[in-house]
Amino acid sequence: VRFKKITIIGVGLIGGSIGLAIKKRRLAKEVVGVFRRPSTLKRALKAKAIDKGTLDIKEGVKGANLIILAGPVSAIPALAKAAIRYAKPDAVITDVGSTKAWIVKKIETYASGRPIHFVGSHPMAGSEQTGVEFAASELLKDAPCIVTRTGRTARRAIKTVIDFWRDLGAKVTVMSPSDHDRSVALISHLPHIVAFSLAGAVPAKFLRYGAEGFKDTTRVASSDPNLWAGIFTTNKREVARSGRLFERHLRKLLNAVSKGDNRKVAAILSGAKAKRDKFTYGN
């Protein structure tokens, strides 16, 4: 048992999976969840993702050694503010938000000049589904997890956070918040932008002819719109930049198709396939 008490604020798919994983691996004596609504508290207890739940953030973080902020991106700075206020002075705080520069910058303004015990994290697991019912103790196993470091990150805090994610089976990489935002804009936010745009573009009357191709390519367009609007807009510069890169590649392929240039089309597709075939996540 590494921690006496771990508190998870926001126990949905990710927060719930973290809770299940902590309990399965016996990393904490007690896992406490903090909720906004009694109904989600009840669902998390039923899923056995936490040992105890509360609607009171003060009570929830009291005495915790590790606090995990697992609400939507746009809510994380405010959750951090409250957590910092009520936490033990040596408590380590991390989050699971999909953008980092915006979150980390906001949170670092809450601590005045001293090294702080907040460390940004982004475990890259999940699906288009939401809710603690879809939580799974092995969701983070082998998942990439980016942990961010700034000039103000306390050494003990980042070590605690890295070890924690590794204990859950994730593959940790450390980088700056802005490097995180650029990497993730390309590999995660852009695929979501593309999937939402594709589902938006295809007229509904053609859906009946859709099969595996449309299904997979648009799967993440079923994700929570408010959650993803928050992710895109808190990382807008990098998302916009990734979008322009994608537009150039798309235009090049469409031009070759329009010209009927079979050889050039095949060359573009071969390059894309070679890269995709190297991607082995979850296979």
Next chain:
Amino acid sequence: VRFKKITIIGVGLIGGSIGLAIKKRRLAKEVVGVFRRPSTLKRALKAKAIDKGTLDIKEGVKGANLIILAGPVSAIPALAKAAIRYAKPDAVITDVGSTKAWIVKKIETYASGRPIHFVGSHPMAGSEQTGVEFAASELLKDAPCIVTRTGRTARRAIKTVIDFWRDLGAKVTVMSPSDHDRSVALISHLPHIVAFSLAGAVPAKFLRYGAEGFKDTTRVASSDPNLWAGIFTTNKREVARSGRLFERHLRKLLNAVSKGDNRKVAAILSGAKAKRDKFTYGN
């Protein structure tokens, strides 16, 4: 037993699945495969997708009641020409090509003025995988299947083809070759264009941070480049048109993101999600 002999020319993933389905449902006394290479013939026999195989198209189609052209799109007109030449006069011929206007027009020029026994088909099943090893007798079950009709389509031939696909469990819709090409450009070719472009755009060094989102959105970018180059260029007008529609939707979303207009972004994503949630294929 509906047919004495069914011949499949090209026995890969789709052709092989058709063979397995025919045999499982006992729709033919004999299923014969026609091959270009002895190695693929051997693999198809091993997979039990056919009863008998030959490298000689003349021998293969001799006496067949139904002939299915299951090679790549660009090869189908030439296969049809040979099949028409050697087939019984009343044999019905169909194909499984992903574009139809180009194929059907070419084939109709081979018959001079009379109604012809060729009927274009497009069973929409398959995956990024190729080869008879991935064939499955239920691949076509519940799959959409478009059958095309023109002014020259013989009534008996189209009835035979529709009944055949229905016997295999597919959901048949009849339309003109050009309506097919427009529908499929949107619901199938466009997702492939987008997936290939996305895999092409993301620099390889970021692949290690990819998870489920990138994985699903780009899955079909692992498809056969030559096969898909042939599909795109034989349907270039409709693919280009679908591409432009997609580009407009993408630009609108990226503009809203760049402006940080959270409400507008959420509205666009909600519209896309609502449409995607209606899509129920294979769920």
